[in-house]
Amino acid sequence: MKTLKLLSLALGALILPGALLAHHGNAAFDSKNPLTLKGTVTEWFWANPHCILQFDSADDKGQVVHWAAETSNPADMVNRNWSKLSLKPGDAVSVTLEPAKNGKPVGRILEVVLPSGQKLSGGFGSLEKTPLTGPSGGSAPAPK
DSSP: OHHHHHHHHHHHHHHHHHHHHHHTOOTTBOTTSOEEEEEEEEEEEOOSSOOEEEEEEEOTTSOEEEEEEEOOOHHHHHTTTOOTTSOOTTOEEEEEEEEBTTOOSEEEEEEEEOTTSOEEEOSSSSOOOSOOBOTTSSBOOOOO
């Protein structure tokens, strides 16, 4: 029985790092062809491990497409001037994202332009042109 526990721990130590890397990898997203979509917020989830923005946007044929796009985690997003109240259903936004390679309407947010014109970084990619500032006005850590 002790041997079985040790074997399970050893296998877990070998498998877990690969699973973590796969979760944080970018192979599923098309980082070379970002999309900018105008849409209407339907839901804003402020939660770990990633915040999720759901929004509706019209495709080339005028059909409404329901998108879901992730940002980084809430703690990182606070450092990028986001909050739980940054978005609300009905807000008209412009979302730049890395779309899923499989063609599904999901992606990773690079930037959101709010109705006020304020631009917020999604925590992924390189659309940031100025240093980030945290809630206290100081420099936030660089994205990893």
